[in-house]
Amino acid sequence: MKENNFKNVKLFGIISDTHDNIYMIDAAIHRMNELGVELVIHAGDYISPFVVKRFKHLKAKMIGVFGNNCAERLKLTTLFSAIGAEVQEFFSEFMVCDLKIALLHGHDKKLLSSSIKSGTYDLVIHGHTHQIKIEKKRHTTVINPGEVCGYLSGKSTLIVYNVETREVTQILLHRIPLLTSMKS
Numbered sequence: 001m002k003e004n005n006f007k008n009v010k011l012f013g014i015i016s017d018t019h020d021n022i023y024m025i026d027a028a029i030h031r032m033n034e035l036g037v038e039l040v041i042h043a044g045d046y047i048s049p050f051v052v053k054r055f056k057h058l059k060a061k062m063i064g065v066f067g068n069n070c071a072e073r074l075k076l077t078t079l080f081s082a083i084g085a086e087v088q089e090f091f092s093e094f095m096v097c098d099l100k101i102a103l104l105h106g107h108d109k110k111l112l113s114s115s116i117k118s119g120t121y122d123l124v125i126h127g128h129t130h131q132i133k134i135e136k137k138r139h140t141t142v143i144n145p146g147e148v149c150g151y152l153s154g155k156s157t158l159i160v161y162n163v164e165t166r167e168v169t170q171i172l173l174h175r176i177p178l179l180t181s182m183k184s
Helices: 023-033 049-055 073-082 110-118
Strands: 012-014 038-043 062-067 084-086 091-096 099-104 123-125 132-137 140-145 156-162 167-173
Touching: 012 023, 023 049, 023 167, 049 084, 049 091, 062 091, 062 099, 073 084, 099 110, 110 123, 110 132, 132 156, 132 167, 140 156
Parallel strands: 012 038, 038 062, 062 084, 099 123, 123 140
Antiparallel strands: 012 156, 091 099, 132 140, 156 167
16 A cells, blocks of 8 residues: 555545546636645546646645546656656555545456455545446445546536545536636
């Protein structure tokens, strides 16, 4: 299990499938900043390196994995690292307080199924299907935050997780105008 500095996080955001939609990325970042999340977990499919600069406006740390549609992974890794975000290949495991978390995009169905069935994790977070889903499998909570981009489902969504209460909140995003402070 990866060592990290997420021991005092009380509220974190979960997003996936941003797919270069800068308007909805800005809306997600704005909403998570507004809510005071201390960590953002991204389940992959950023797509192009040009979107990384949108994430520099996050007031939280970010950890993520790649999705099956991310092309320039080396460039994405370099750019995310430059803004203090950590993006790993297709699977990551880490702790947030006392929660054991597996993070993956979900396109590898065997890896997703094994992660859920293993009973090793408190949370298994994934994306890929673009459909929001929260379900309990024995003692493991499986969370797919849906899609930030809104391309397939027509809804732009994210999840906020309260570590103390274990409450999972679904949030529907609405496009906001690009703000001057968000441009660049």
